[in-house]
Amino acid sequence: MSGNRPRVIVLAFAAPSKRVKDYAAGLLAQGVEVDLITSVAAPWRAAGLDRAVRIHAVAEAEERHPVRRVENLLLYRIPGRILHDLRRSRLGPNADRRLEELCDLHRRAAGRLHRIFYRRVYNVMRPLVIARAARRPLQGVDFGRVERIVAADIFAVTLTWELARRFPGVAATTALEAGPPAGGGPPS
Amino acid sequence: MNRRGPRRPRVLYLAFYYPPSRASGVYRARATANHLAAQGWDVTVLAAPLKFLHEVIGSVDEELATTVDPRIRVERPAQHQFAWEHDVRRFGALRRSMPLLARKLYHLSQEKIFPEHYYSWGLSAVAHGLRMHARRRFDVVLATGNPFVSFAAAWGLHRLTGLPYVLDYRDAWTLNLFTDRPAYPVDHPAWAWERRVLTRASAVCFVNDALRGWHAERYPSVADRMMVVPNGWDPDLLPGLAGGAGARGAGPLQFGYLGTLTTTQPVEEMITAFRRARAHPELADATLNIHGHLGFFAHSQAHLAARLGICLDPAPDGAERDVVYRGPVSKTDVAGVYRDSDVLVFLAGGARYVTSGKIFEYMAAARPIVSVHAPGIAAAEVLDGYPLWFNAESLDPDEIAQAMVAAGKAARDLSPEQRRQAYEHAQAYARQTVLAPLETRLRTVSNVHRIGGGAAW
Known part of the structure; x- marks a missing residue:
């Protein structure tokens, strides 16, 4: 954990995509820390996702549902x-x-x-299954200073909404914006 | 007729883009409503929700809203934001718990109800129109597209109440203006909807004869109800232009482009041609000033700036730039832009069916106009006869550069007589002139007859 650096949580449960990879790279370049919540980490690493992105895989929990x-x-x-x-x-x-x-x-x-x-x-x-299954694995994770939660695909929407409740005042959006996080509140 | 005298004829105008929107078609809608109000009509406009204009489109011109005739009543039927809402907190229960199902249902509604994201506005407009009609009846419905759900709403009101309706194709629906080909595959529901709404329309307006002809060929049974209502320029928005924009001052030539710049326009050709033209001594130190928005959406700015090869930041003190982006201009300030320009650059995408609303203002400014567009554009009908038109008839940068040099020379030597002739040509396209036949047609279809001059009814 790097303390005060802003952090963006990206949620993606479809196959790894260039769009998400580039988005994460853009945020890292701006000094923003990125957490990716996904099913399995390996395909993302194989697709060349930056090593600095912290991955939280919830496939096992999903399988146990x-x-x-x-x-x-x-x-x-x-x-x-x-x-x-x-x-x-x-x-x-x-x-x-x-x-x-x-x-x-x-x-x-x-x-x-x-x-x-x-x-x-x-x-x-x-x-819905992902949102329920991910509750426990994500419960203990310290995300630090979260400034935006981004649902990168349709399967991530419900969990994004649940996380938005955990971080009141933080923007929760389906838009992958190129700019730095705007801080609290909905995206403009 | 009641005891207070004859009642004013009542029109319901379905114009989604209406001030304070700054969408390119909004000026025609504003002028139409103002003109009808000035001619004694009781005008009610149904327009887009303000939330949509501010949060989704992000492009409004509050000053333009002040130019709407105060006698006009503007209502804003609700519209759901499914296609544009990104804030997960604002998602409804179904969308946040079963987003895939919500998306499928949304697509199904577009397929079954109307194939546009704006369809919910159309449904609200029908409900709104019915409520108002029940309280005090309308005489006619006028609808302008896009979005074309306004046509469907006019049709719906006609089916439910028997009200006659007139359609104004401010834009093309099933024709792609930039490729000159049909915009949809043959089995797309837009075709069935277009046939449906045209069949029962009392009149159908187009902005040029090429578009009217294209539609007349496809819908011959409606051809006799089709008419051309060209775009025009609005003298009330250009108060300083009476008689043209006046003589130029001394100093380097100022070329100007005013309007929304989009990716469908030949922007690279314009910039390349201008830079080549600057090599000519006549245009030494000349500047091309770009006024207006870059794209219709706030996020398109950077992309277009990159295509233009221009910097969006102000130039540092003392630094000179050949192409300068001056930013958006309120419609109420555009007369000043024309006054400060020596030559106007008419940049337009598409060809055969495109007129562009901007060309009418350009002509009213009585400045040399350089054309930067594909040959054979419908706007040529309007420019034909304008004495200060410099048309390269090509998108070749060298040929456009030559036209720019010729226009620059003409600007330096422009006489008051030349300016007068140019302004006179533009007068035929003053908005009240071009809208008069539409107003007459509305009166005919609504079976309302003038019983006095001007605004007296």
């Missing part, structure tokens, strides 16, 4: 367990071949259902 766990249970764990039990019962070569075909079918169907679920249902709920 009941919605994800229920999906995992219904799509993978329960059918997987049934298939596993069938395999252990050794029903004969013909049945084994059928079982392999069934396993293959399950893999494809589960993958397809996951994609449909993820795109059509989970994505709609994801901002």
Whole structure:
């Protein structure tokens, strides 16, 4: 922590983008400290995000959310367990071949259902899930003198709103502005 | 007729951009409402919410608002800010908890209701108009676009009340003026909406004949109701220009551009040509002064300044610049700019269908005008016959530079007779002259007849 330097919290849960990377670089160049709250740190580092940006990854917490766990249970764990039990019962070569075909079918169907679920249902709920899941991991983080909270994509909006409540008077915006933070209050 | 005498005809004017907005089309709306009020109409304007002008567009001219006729009633129907709101604290419950769903619903509403971000203003305008009409009936609705949801609102009011409506295409809707091609793919809902609103309109106005022709070709059944109402210049905003802007003083030539500079204009060509023209002894030490806003939005300034290759900061003492950005000018101060300019540079984007409102003021200033635009521009119809027009007929910087040199020479030798002739040409485009046919048409469609001269009804 560097004490009195202003700090901007950027929240981004979509794939790493040049827009966010450049925004963070611009802020760092102006002497502003940047925290990035995201799902996983590695893709951002691989994309060349400046090392000076402090990353807080919340993917693990998101995965532990009941919605994800229920999906995992219904799509993978329960059918997987049934298939596993069938395999252990050794029903004969013909049945084994059928079982392999069934396993293959399950893999494809589960993958397809996951994609449909993820795109059509989970994505709609994801901002809410992220906001709930990130509460605990972010609770203990000392962000210092926060001057702006920026939602860089649509999945970050709900958590941005929650953080805005934690930092009353700090600008909470979806606009990635090039200038230095304006200090408290909404962006002009 | 009541005991107090005949009632004034009543017009509901749907003009989203209206003072204090400083959008480029606002002058036509201001002048139209003022002209109708002066001709005895009871005018009610429905305009954009002030919050939108101040917080989203960020471009207002408070002095311009003082030039609105006090008899005009201005109402500002509400509009939601979904497309422009960035402050997360101001998001509603749905948008902050399920932003993706909120965005999908918003896009769906645009698809199903009207394909513009301003559609909620249109709905509010219809509700507002209905309430006012129920209290005291209107005779006619006049709508100006853009935004074109005002056309849809006029259509909606007509369907609900039977009120006749007139549409004023201040701008093109389905035609891209800068590419001369349709602005939307064939299956876009804008086409269906345009056909719908045109079919029932009592009259449709365009700013030049090229635009009228383009629309007449696409909608032949409405062609006989189409008319041209050119833009014009406003003598009340240019009080010092009666008879032209007067003779030039001594010293280096001052070239001037006045207006909003946008990315669609050939700004690089203008700057390059001017710098080449300065090499000529006639233009030694000449300055190109750029007056006005850089872009329509506050954030576009830096980008345009970079394109212009100019510095936005004031020059240090003693330092000279060939191109100087002078900043915004209130509409009430523009006469002074024309007075201080020896040559005016007419910079315009697009071509065949573009007139530009600025050219009328330029002509009223009775100064040499140098054209910097693509050849074949619709504005040529207006400039044709103006005795001090220097047109390179090209965007080649060398040819524009030659036209600038010729205009500079003309400015030095300008006689009072030449100025008088130039001003006389501009008189045909004084706003009250160009708006007279529109006022007559409104009277016809609303079936209101003049029973006295001037403002007496």
